[in-house]
Amino acid sequence: xxxxxxxxxxxxxxxxxxxxxxxxxxxxxxxxxxxxxxxxxxxxxxxxxxxxxxxxxxxxxxxxxxxxxxxxxxxxxxxxxxxxxxxxxxxxxxxxxxxxxxxxxxxxxxxxxxxxxxxxxxxxxxxxxxxxxxxxxxxxxxxxxxxxxxxxxxxxxxxxxxxxxxxxxxxxxxxxxxxxxxxxxxxxxxxxxxxxxxxxxxxxxxx
Ligand SMILES: [Fe+2]
Numbered sequence: 217x218x219x220x221x222x223x224x225x226x227x228x229x230x231x232x233x234x235x236x237x238x239x240x241x242x243x244x245x246x247x248x249x250x251x252x253x254x255x256x257x258x259x260x261x262x263x264x265x266x267x268x269x270x271x272x273x274x275x276x277x278x279x280x281x282x283x284x285x286x287x288x289x290x291x292x293x294x295x296x297x298x299x300x301x302x303x304x305x306x307x308x309x310x311x312x313x314x315x316x317x318x319x320x321x322x323x324x325x326x327x328x329x330x331x332x333x334x335x336x337x338x339x340x341x342x343x344x345x346x347x348x349x350x351x352x353x354x355x356x357x358x359x360x361x362x363x364x365x366x367x368x369x370x371x372x373x374x375x376x377x378x379x380x381x382x383x384x385x386x387x388x389x390x391x392x393x394x395x396x397x398x399x400x401x402x403x404x405x406x407x408x409x410x411x412x413x414x415x416x417x418x419x420x421x422x423x
Contacts (some may be wrong), residue, residue, distance in 0.1 A: 251272035257323070261378045266325030268371050269383065272364065272391065273316045273328055274337035279360040280309035282343065286292065286357060289347040294405070305357075305398050316392045319383060339363055354402050361399045368392040 244250070249262045283306035290298045317327035328334060335342075340360045348356075366386050375383035 262323045278338040278340040287351045
């Protein structure tokens with residue numbers, strides 16, 4: 217009978233028993249990129265881009281969560297429209313998060329993913345746990361958009377400069393433009409116009 221080879225741990229006896237509670241060393245450390253990828257983009261370029269994209273990712277994940285917080289906690293006469301608008305923007309930010317994270321992975325890097333890592337990395341101010349009034353909710357969202365939009369402008373030109381047009385295109389088309397549009401929809405809610413009666417005295421007399 218041939219001797220059984222136990223040198224390879226993968227050749228364990230076949231069993232229907234699930235092997236749960238497993239742990240092992242990481243296969244790639246955070247902050248590194250795979251060496252050999254046929255992308256015609258040098259490793260230092262991919263290192264810089266993935267680092268920048270992770271910052272953008274952390275800020276976008278924070279903005280996404282700020283939208284859900286606002287969706288749940290909004291109060292007042294504009295509750296219904298804002299409840300729906302905040303959730304629409306949340307869903308769009310979910311898509312953006314996925315686009316950024318997968319760009320980092322395809323460049324050979326590692327995307328941030330977990331809430332504690334996002335909290336340590338984001339530059340967006342942490343809101344209180346409690347509820348805030350609508351103008352404050354919207355202001356917080358606009359401040360977060362401003363951080364992301366500013367970063368997009370800087371990152372897109374840096375990506376172009378380094379020859380990473382894929383990142384440039386993603387940042388402009390999939391992050392910058394939707395963020396600009398969301399800013400418009402939000403900021404119009406902070407214009408102080410009368411709800412029912414015009415404030416112009418001439419108009420009031422005419423009425
Ligand atoms: Fe909901």
